Amino acid sequence: MDMIAGEMTKEDVTAMILLAKKRAGLSWEGIAASIGMSPVWTHSAAMGMNAMPADKAESLVAALALPQEAVAVLQESPTKVWQQTVPTDPCIYRFYEIVGVYGPTLKALIHEEFGDGIMSAIDFDMSVTRVPDPKGDRVKVEMSGKYLAYNAW
Amino acid sequence: MDMIAGEMTKEDVTAMILLAKKRAGLSWEGIAASIGMSPVWTHSAAMGMNAMPADKAESLVAALALPQEAVAVLQESPTKVWQQTVPTDPCIYRFYEIVGVYGPTLKALIHEEFGDGIMSAIDFDMSVTRVPDPKGDRVKVEMSGKYLAYNAW
Amino acid sequence: MDMIAGEMTKEDVTAMILLAKKRAGLSWEGIAASIGMSPVWTHSAAMGMNAMPADKAESLVAALALPQEAVAVLQESPTKVWQQTVPTDPCIYRFYEIVGVYGPTLKALIHEEFGDGIMSAIDFDMSVTRVPDPKGDRVKVEMSGKYLAYNAW
């Protein structure tokens, strides 16, 4: 099916971003700053797990000198797939463990404070920062999602 | 085996706490304040997912008028078990989804900022707060865990 | 732990509702009408899969002559659990099959019409109706959920 060879995919764009980042010695924080977005969102969109608004896609393509075709690809809605039901990488597993251990606690406190509803994972943002600590620096992860109340009809 | 009937378990203590809380019309925030701890940790320990230091166990037993035997039970190290590999409750699932979608991003940014290591889920704390927002209030979840570097030997 | 015996659970209330419904020869449609809500939501709340606002809980308890303690139980936020990852009952499986076959189609059309986002399953309502048809009557299921756009930050 040669007629479709050459179509650029999100995987291709991710690979190009990683290569450009490596060759230019950039950081995610630097790339994010250059397009005026947060590092979490920028990395996620670069990995193909979020879609970019047109202006941000153009900024990123310009900043990393990617092919122009990538602008459209970065704007496509991704199909968010993860292969491992339980992640094995220790750095990711620890977050899975937190959900397992503290999931019912998060639920109880959200219900207590807000009522019967949930924290949105769509209207959502997150940051990761370093907090210096004499006993060893700490990773701080802040999540913020809109409260959504269950409908009764 | 009647000789072991009557032994109090963590499940029993959890049930007694829930009942006392309901009858007294308390909130988790209120219970936590009364023992000088955070709501997240207090709820988690009350659910039997964390062990209480002796003084906090005593405070809780006093505050809720639980039987004295509960002091020792609250101090036992729990076996942390969750039945659902993928949680079905929407309020908990959304956090699982966040780990699935943003897990690789959390990993990449931790490595960029700290080096090859992880955020501890043991030397760890978390809070849930309400952030007023004209477009709809938001749930803010803050996690903080000690950075642990991989050993090379 | 006799002190907690007698606490009414959502399972108890569900059993009492089913019994009262059977003895009085009621239908879900009738029960729903008597509390001024839809049959889908009423059944779901009666099964313990949705929480009731206080006034609806009181109406239901009155309509079915349930014990007064049930009013509070019906208002509790449920933990929504389903045991079967793939449902086996044919009537439910067909809906699972529809999600498997048409899930990518629903996704594509939502993205085309609305942009990068999802249909909420929280700010959500649904109805089931009978549509007469000379070739055999049809089941019509209508779902409506608020469109939620992904955040970029």
Add this chain to the structure above:
Amino acid sequence: MDMIAGEMTKEDVTAMILLAKKRAGLSWEGIAASIGMSPVWTHSAAMGMNAMPADKAESLVAALALPQEAVAVLQESPTKVWQQTVPTDPCIYRFYEIVGVYGPTLKALIHEEFGDGIMSAIDFDMSVTRVPDPKGDRVKVEMSGKYLAYNAW
């Protein structure tokens, strides 16, 4: 096995349709209109999850200027396979969640209205539409399937 190289598959046709759609800047709604079918069915058939009647296959091939060989391929009965028992993409997962939460409710109301039977997922149609709403537009999904009564013999 060179003698079988060049045989066109449903995957090939899907790729060709996606490419033609992108290059011509078409929408699914537009493509569906051009062949006189609904967007849901058209997308599903284009993805290789439904077979096309001969006339519709010819219309689609003409509309998108696909190779003539695609006409036969579009008419083949597909083997409907989905890889994820539990879908991870949030837009699709929400529908899975609806089946989990409301499956027993759909079953109860179908039995109440029709008797012991199911809604067919074969003699079935579905639509997705946008419903304007001042509090945020809504996604409306309508499903209609023939009621099938269980046989007793």
Add this chain to the structure above:
Amino acid sequence: MDMIAGEMTKEDVTAMILLAKKRAGLSWEGIAASIGMSPVWTHSAAMGMNAMPADKAESLVAALALPQEAVAVLQESPTKVWQQTVPTDPCIYRFYEIVGVYGPTLKALIHEEFGDGIMSAIDFDMSVTRVPDPKGDRVKVEMSGKYLAYNAW
């Protein structure tokens, strides 16, 4: 919750049928004949996997001298649940194996003979008979289900 004790369930009725059958030395074939239905359907309904029409429920209750309350229970729509995704009992596993080995063949021949559709498992009947054979008697299983064509809309 004593007020609901004593409600008869499908499991109770199944146990009563098995006991009555054993005490009276009946066969499934005999029970089926006494209510004018097939052995497959009769056994399945007795196991709580199919609902009985009112007249058949009354006949069965009369034939086996079950309590009158069982008449209503036998008419309830069952929730069809099986615990083992892959059955372990050899007599049942062999049928699972046949579906695994010959499933694509059944599909291909149904499509060849009927078009794009399926054999209904709802408008369905089945029989099991013994076929004498000098090399060893054979089990004959005959299934008949209505052909359902996929809809295009």
Add this chain to the structure above:
Amino acid sequence: MDMIAGEMTKEDVTAMILLAKKRAGLSWEGIAASIGMSPVWTHSAAMGMNAMPADKAESLVAALALPQEAVAVLQESPTKVWQQTVPTDPCIYRFYEIVGVYGPTLKALIHEEFGDGIMSAIDFDMSVTRVPDPKGDRVKVEMSGKYLAYNAW
């Protein structure tokens, strides 16, 4: 490892059969008739799920003008593998559902009629036929397998 390139596999032969069938406009029923076997067995062997006796392999190769090397390949004992523990294609799933719903019934009736044993899935044959019916034609599937009694030793 060029020395093993060119070895023909069962997958290759299946692909060649499908291609020859398509180009010649044959049906499975026609192919089966041309080699004097049943459509079910012929399709299954063509898919590589059964081994062919030498004479039938030669007939098939002659009938479809396959390369001579295919004669030996068709006689090899296949390793019968299916990827999906629970099949997703609706046409195959319905048979899985029948095993789930009626498996215990098949077991009970086989034991009643034959004793403690099973129906063989090895010394086994099956047919699929169309049964005209004014309410819609029906698919008839007939299975016959040798009864095997459990050994006691």
Add this chain to the structure above:
Amino acid sequence: MDMIAGEMTKEDVTAMILLAKKRAGLSWEGIAASIGMSPVWTHSAAMGMNAMPADKAESLVAALALPQEAVAVLQESPTKVWQQTVPTDPCIYRFYEIVGVYGPTLKALIHEEFGDGIMSAIDFDMSVTRVPDPKGDRVKVEMSGKYLAYNAW
């Protein structure tokens, strides 16, 4: 449902056999000898995984002084269920491991010696014996099953 209380099940009979064996200080080899059967089959039937012929059931009931009702229960066809897809007990796991490692080898050698078919697990017997060895005694397991050839039809 008191009318069914007291019905003896296979689980009850297994428990009675284990108790009688323990109190009388018997071995499986001894019990098997007393009823003239092999230890493997006798243990399996005692565990409820095989049905006993009437005379053997009577012998066992007499030998162990079980209640007479057990005679009928021992003759019932069991539903063979195992809970663990992969057994965890090391003594059983090793046999699972042997099937995993040597399964394709058993298959290849059976096909080479007998043709396209299998070893029956129904017309089957097995023994376990001790083989003295100066380097450490060995466990010898001998299985014998009738060869069953695949049918072609």
Add this chain to the structure above:
Amino acid sequence: MDMIAGEMTKEDVTAMILLAKKRAGLSWEGIAASIGMSPVWTHSAAMGMNAMPADKAESLVAALALPQEAVAVLQESPTKVWQQTVPTDPCIYRFYEIVGVYGPTLKALIHEEFGDGIMSAIDFDMSVTRVPDPKGDRVKVEMSGKYLAYNAW
């Protein structure tokens, strides 16, 4: 990474053995005899599931005229992997079924005869032979493994 192209793997050697066996019309029994080992072990090592001692690797390479590089590959310790937790091929499944049905029996008889321990699957050997029988020849599988007693310390 062209520098590593051409490295021979166990899969390559297996393919070469199968090809040489086919072209020379050999049997596993014949190959085993030519290197002075048993058919079970020889097949298993040829499949890459066991490592060969140097002299046997050389014998096999000589007997089948394989490239000299294969001698080293045959001596490598394999990583024993099987893809299917529950094997689907009927010839292999029957052995899985035997472990499921008779696993607890094997365990009980090993404990009765030897004490608390297991049969080794490492210091282990096995054979497959044909036993003529007027009612149909039988497959005999003999396993022998060293008894290993659990340590107490």
Add this chain to the structure above:
Amino acid sequence: MDMIAGEMTKEDVTAMILLAKKRAGLSWEGIAASIGMSPVWTHSAAMGMNAMPADKAESLVAALALPQEAVAVLQESPTKVWQQTVPTDPCIYRFYEIVGVYGPTLKALIHEEFGDGIMSAIDFDMSVTRVPDPKGDRVKVEMSGKYLAYNAW
């Protein structure tokens, strides 16, 4: 089945040991010392995951003043079952993670040092000790298992 009520099980003995330990304020190290065995083995046997030699069972029963019937129960060979394929408790999960990350490394180094074989988990012992460290004390786990070479036959 009252005749079997009162039979003591391993679960009963475990519960009695835990109760006696708690009431007497003992440690596992202390209990182990009192019977002259290691803490790891003693705990494991107390949990019902290992069988005790007669003299050790008697010592333990004497040391904890358990009923005499427990002596026999402690000597029974346990069926070692764990419910969670992937353990969720963080203290146990970390060991699972170590097997996942370092399993291939353990395998490679055992093969390099010993040849093609394994470390026995049966002829095995283990200890857990505290190692003081100015940067934080460390947990030291030492395992020792007999090397078992694969057999070639």
Add this chain to the structure above:
Amino acid sequence: MDMIAGEMTKEDVTAMILLAKKRAGLSWEGIAASIGMSPVWTHSAAMGMNAMPADKAESLVAALALPQEAVAVLQESPTKVWQQTVPTDPCIYRFYEIVGVYGPTLKALIHEEFGDGIMSAIDFDMSVTRVPDPKGDRVKVEMSGKYLAYNAW
């Protein structure tokens, strides 16, 4: 996407290391000694399951004459993935079995000695050594991980 061809991955470097090791006839112990690290850590980093500090990466590249580009690749943080939830290779499975059997014991003894916490798998080291024994040499595995106490906040 030719612009990214040639990028070296961790898999490439692993393959180059294995090849260089084989051609030079080195052992893991020897390679580890040449870079001044332990065999366990060296093998793990070579397999791409640990990141190397810059100086060690340079030493390894020099010692094995790998391309200079490998220095950077060896320093990248790996994503630790294992495919098999339950490992099948017997040498690795035995360690999984140890975690299953002794996991609760390790947990109990760590809690007894240290309090409520875990052994870190990150600040962790391990060794494998041979212990001569007249009854058969033994594999000794020593693990050491920092004790991490649960936080209460």
